[in-house]
Amino acid sequence: MQHHHTPTASAPPGSKAAVLANFSWLDRLLPLWILLAMAAGLLLGRLVPGLQALLGAVQVDHTSLPIALGLLLMMYPVLAKVRYGELGRMARDRRLLTLTLGLTWGLGPLLMFTLAWLFLPDQPAFRTGLILIGIAPCIAMVLIWIDLAQGNREAAALLVAINSILQVLVYAVLGTFYLQILPAWLGLDSQVVRFSFWEIARAVLIFLGLPLIAGFLTRLVGVRLKGRRWYEQVFLPRIGPWALYGLLFTIVVMFALQGQAITNDPAQVIRVAIPLLLYFVLMWSIAFGVGKSSGLDYPRTSALAFTAAGNNFELAIAVCISLWGVTSQQALAGVIGPLIEVPVLISLVYVSLWLKGRFRNPG
Numbered sequence: 001m002q003h004h005h006t007p008t009a010s011a012p013p014g015s016k017a018a019v020l021a022n023f024s025w026l027d028r029l030l031p032l033w034i035l036l037a038m039a040a041g042l043l044l045g046r047l048v049p050g051l052q053a054l055l056g057a058v059q060v061d062h063t064s065l066p067i068a069l070g071l072l073l074m075m076y077p078v079l080a081k082v083r084y085g086e087l088g089r090m091a092r093d094r095r096l097l098t099l100t101l102g103l104t105w106g107l108g109p110l111l112m113f114t115l116a117w118l119f120l121p122d123q124p125a126f127r128t129g130l131i132l133i134g135i136a137p138c139i140a141m142v143l144i145w146i147d148l149a150q151g152n153r154e155a156a157a158l159l160v161a162i163n164s165i166l167q168v169l170v171y172a173v174l175g176t177f178y179l180q181i182l183p184a185w186l187g188l189d190s191q192v193v194r195f196s197f198w199e200i201a202r203a204v205l206i207f208l209g210l211p212l213i214a215g216f217l218t219r220l221v222g223v224r225l226k227g228r229r230w231y232e233q234v235f236l237p238r239i240g241p242w243a244l245y246g247l248l249f250t251i252v253v254m255f256a257l258q259g260q261a262i263t264n265d266p267a268q269v270i271r272v273a274i275p276l277l278l279y280f281v282l283m284w285s286i287a288f289g290v291g292k293s294s295g296l297d298y299p300r301t302s303a304l305a306f307t308a309a310g311n312n313f314e315l316a317i318a319v320c321i322s323l324w325g326v327t328s329q330q331a332l333a334g335v336i337g338p339l340i341e342v343p344v345l346i347s348l349v350y351v352s353l354w355l356k357g358r359f360r361n362p363g
Helices: 016-021 030-047 051-055 065-081 084-091 094-119 124-134 141-148 153-185 197-226 228-264 266-293 298-309 313-324 329-358
Strands: none
Touching (some): 030 051, 030 228, 030 329, 065 141, 065 153, 065 197, 065 228, 084 153, 084 197, 094 124, 094 266, 094 298, 141 153, 141 228, 141 298, 153 197, 153 313, 197 228, 197 313, 228 266, 266 298, 266 329, 313 329
8 A cells, every 4th residue: 555644734743634645546536445455346236147156166275265265365465564583673562562462362352252142142153153253353454454544553563463373372262152151151051163273273374474475575675685674665555555455356256256145145145244343433432542642652552452352253254154054144243244344444444544633743
């Protein structure tokens, strides 16, 4: 994504004009492109017979190959922008790391559990799907949101790397706790679910490992051969828009794959969408407020807020498909996740940029 940090002279910081001045025209119309991508996906899914079967024919770890390619294309340019040499400095930022771990692994799963039971007490399959989303922090799209919101990329890369390692280690433990142990304590229905450690590790390696290695090597080789100035001023602007193309392509494919399920029973989709909507907005708002009141600057506060609010639907969907099948309600809940997350978090990018002016040191 190309950001031109040249706010208009007359626009006060935090005003809509100043916010938009930071965007290239491609980024400026992003909500429109996303809406068009969603509509195109739904139309394709409805109008082209056999498209779902074709798109889902080849799978990468229970994820349709086109979606997997879209995600990798989306993350590569963002990870090529990260200044990996600064990660050590970020790793010493105790306040940021403590807040992230507390919000992402403590508050997030508990909030999703609560909302799932409040809104879907009579829908165990959908509820399970939501809880499995809630225990998986995002390790893919979150990098795009932080990049667009002009958050700290190095902090984003570090937080995503930490979350991905923790995901491999604790996803099965949290799943057992929130689906089995906690409901039993509270006298609610509990579910016994067997998680595959290797499946979770494989999903993380594919969706974060590959683009991370590619981004790191690109920077290493590019800077060594042509110098840092060429790399950051010529090469990065050239590959920047590919992240957006990857995002839009992923959205089209996602909606095309699920168009039938979404348009066949919109009432069910709305029931699952309401707790998801509340979850994304509440998590983002709490994390942003906590970051600002803890004295973090704007780039780190926005990185914290989007890291806390985003979820790893690729992993949740892969787990749901392997346990209950591709047409299960659990998998459908996993799919509804990003359909709500994408428009909500792109809206929060604009809110974040608008709030940037409220910081003493916007960064």
